Amino acid sequence: MALVPSAVLLWLFVSSDKYPEPAGALISSFLLGVLIVLCIYLVYPFLSLVESALPPDNPYLLGLGHALLMAAIPEECFKLIVLRRYCVNLRAFDEPMDGIVYGVTVSLGFATAENLLFVMEGGMGVAVGRAFLAVPCHALVGAIMGYYVGRAAFARKERTALYLKALLLPILFHALYDFPPMSFRMAERIGTAIPGPTAIGLNVLFGAVIFVMVRYVASITRRMKAQQREGKSPGFGFSRVMAARVRVDHELRRSRLKRWMKAYREESGPMDLLFAALCLMGVFCALAGAARMGSPGDPLSRLSLAAAVFFFVYGIGFAARGMGKLTARMVRERKGTDGSR
Template identity: 40%
Template sequence: MVSEVGVPEVKHKWGENYLGIINLAIAPIAIVVVYLYIRDKYEKEPLNLLFLGLLFGGFIVAPIIVVEEYLSSYASLIGNNLSYSLYVAFIVAALTEESFKFLIVYALIFENRNFNEKFDGIVYAAFVSLGFALVENILYVVNPEFGGAYTAMMRSIFAVPAHALFGVTMGYYLALAKFEPERKMEMLLKAFFIPIFLHGLYDFILIYQNPLLLLGFVPYVLFIWVTGFRKMKEHIQASPFKDKEIEKTESQEKIQK
């Protein structure tokens, strides 16, 4: 969790209501959580397990801050701006945050009996990511130096969906590792490294502040969105519970007739 992650900082005169600002930080998380729960339409996950995902996602903020502070202490030794930006984006932020998320998701659900269809991997990984994003969001928006309503609004547009979609990517490949055991190691490696790359590139564009790269920021975010939704659609369509739900719906329609 480095200061450059999410959106460009905007310093302001602090005088806004803390409760209102915190609500702004929570709202986008709640929207994405509800959306993911609705998308899991064929076989819902236990609410207690989803809550644990959010909870542990929030808990990892503390150790992540410790690790990032330690790694950041070496950033001052890097004189070159390009090298500095790469180090902070890919090592300090992306590697640290996505590693902790991966460990939590794997430990929490990979062998859990409720992980019984591919879309479940996406749901659980995204919930862990959103738990992290929730605490991170609150810490950002209440910061007296660069927090506030503007930061909350910009993070709700960019940072929160990005964290969720990094989780979607992780869960997509974790599901393939779970249900395609012949490719387990390959998919686990992808579940670990691809979110790190996506996250690192996202942060690098913002940290490096190269005008040409910044022009590509919004298209890159749109790319993450499009590929993320495609991954969700693919795993939803692969649900083994899909046909059962269709049969159930058809039976109900016949009864009503």
């Protein structure tokens, strides 16, 4: 129940793409979405400190603060970082529709990890509720973010405005979605009863937000699929500007460190090394989880050990590919510099 909703939603969005994405790119994006959970835990103490400044007796301000600070802002920011710094730089990212596919993939990676944590703690009732509400919400906001990221990747101008929309709109929808249930939860925590008309208004707001998100995502997905059916090329005629790719200046002599730093800015190899480090973090977290589960024969302990092995193998692949890219890049630049002399 914790995994099936993400698998179904991911299949629906991936299968709607006329030009299918490579399985490796989708798996990498999904795993990066899973690792966002680790990033949230790293910043959680700082966010809790900020939230502690809110009035302790107001359930609405507490609910809004929790929805924004603990959920919407950090989660959507990390998702945008993955989309902007990794997915957009993939060679397979060759049309605006890919933004929706990768946005949903990253969001569902995070939603799957988060769902597992909640379901293991709350049981089947939590699994059923989140299967129809929380997981689809993550997919919807991921599609909205990916839509604007895909447009920005192929836009000739106004790219900054599109990236701002890719961040602010998902934060807005996410915060509005979380605000009603968080308000009820905070009211229960502080022992305050929410009046009947206010409770009805919060429930209406909750339903309206879901309705608007579904209609919005249906509209933008239809628009992208219509462009694909018109028989246009994958890039739809736009001039693709790869992020952080500049021409190499062979006339300047650089030290080895400067050449490596330039390769860091120009190539995706360093991103592979970063993801290898994140996979290593995943190994340690999985091993720590296995140790907390108890005996080696515990099914959850075995699952954690299997996750650790998976992250280790995937991290080794990332590290090897990243080092290979950096080495090849430096060799090419050195040959070009020697030839210019």
